[in-house]
Amino acid sequence: MVGVNKKQVRIGMIGYKFMGKAHSHAYRDVPFYFDNKVEPVLQALCGRNEEGVKEAAEKMGWLSYETDWRKLIERADIDLIDIVTPNNAHTEIAIAAAEAGKHVYCEKPLAMTLEQSKRMLEAVEKNGVIHMINYNYRFAPAIQFAKKLIDTDRLGKIYHIRATYLQDWIMDPKFPLVWRLDKEVCGSGSHGDLAAHSIDLARFLVGEFKEVSGIMETFIKQRPIVESSSGLSGKASSDKMGDVNVDDASVFIARFENGAIGTFEATRFAGGNRNGNRFEINGEKGSIRWDGENMNNLQVYFHDDEPGLQGFRTINCTEEIHPYAGAYWPTAHIIGYEHTFINLMVELMDGIDKGYSPSPNFVDGVKNQAVLEAVEQSSRRKQWVSIETIMQSASSTSV
The missing domain is CATH 3.30.360.10 (Dihydrodipicolinate Reductase; domain 2)
Incomplete structure (x- = not known):
């Protein structure tokens, strides 16, 4: 139950296995331990397998479920999209969520490539939504x-x-x-x-x-x-x-x-x-x-x-x-x-x-992606690679 006089943030989470379980548990326990003015509500869980996502939603306390992430993003009763899918889905979902005016919380690494991560950052900044990435060990x-x-x-x-x-x-x-x-x-x-x-x-x-x-x-x-x-x-x-x-x-x-x-x-x-x-x-x-x-x-x-x-x-x-x-x-x-x-x-x-994006956010995600990519290039080229050079070489074409 949402606390009295607390603002609700209605969560729509895409994915429900290892990280989905960790995120769901955390949302439920935030108001138990902390007295925030904003309280998360487990509004809807999304997954492709209807039997699996329905069972997970019931077990973890979600109010509803969807089998199509696009429908989840379209829902007017969702404020934040939480992405716990495999990495290849992060970019498309995050950009669509930002363009729909939803705040975005994404699992790490932010994307498959530095170029994708830059597009994600552009999308959240252009649409003025709050964004974070899950580097939980910082906390x-x-x-x-x-x-x-x-x-x-x-x-x-x-x-x-x-x-x-x-x-x-x-x-x-x-x-x-x-x-x-x-x-x-x-x-x-x-x-x-x-x-x-x-x-x-x-x-x-x-x-x-x-x-x-x-x-x-x-x-x-x-x-x-x-x-x-x-x-x-x-x-x-x-x-x-x-x-x-x-x-x-x-x-x-x-x-x-x-x-x-x-x-x-x-x-x-x-x-x-x-x-x-x-x-x-x-x-x-x-x-x-x-x-x-x-x-x-x-x-x-x-x-x-x-x-x-x-x-x-x-x-x-x-x-x-x-x-x-x-x-x-x-x-x-x-x-x-x-x-x-x-x-x-x-x-x-x-x-x-x-009204601000706490660190680590998509800015951190992009910088992290640049280091990951630089190491990959270094391994292929067998030489030192500059992070600045990697950042400059990655295009950031808008969607």
């Missing part, structure tokens, strides 16, 4: 606290970031050719799926990328054709094989505009790593470390600590002084992955209320 309290430490000069000048995002769920050669392994649907493999998160955190904490040099590799060249898939799992249809045309791993080095350097690795072939999203940042006055599998903790080191007591300390970022943490439980009663989505959507609702 872990430990990440937000790390940002405060950096912005208040506790680390001084930043020298290094080394970031890894390691998974292992497709190492079995018999794992089927799900959509995340099909370039026509996803655009890239571990690079766009995993490295995109590391790139966003680096931009958020360290600054803008200047140039990159990278390699990308596909270890398993063919896989069984998929019969059905859900989330990060799939079922093979037969012994028939199909070509894998995306990367299994990407590795790149980077220079930043502020002089920092970085190393980045994303792979789905790191055995024993289920969701190893990690980074370390080193500055002239101190360092920080974060591990997404232990997301409440931030490890901090300061050079000016007393000799003999120097070393990394572990800060459990669950006290009221830590961003967002005070909305949840008493100190050290930890929160989880799902709360990063809630915290992001609090900002989205506030942005709709006040």
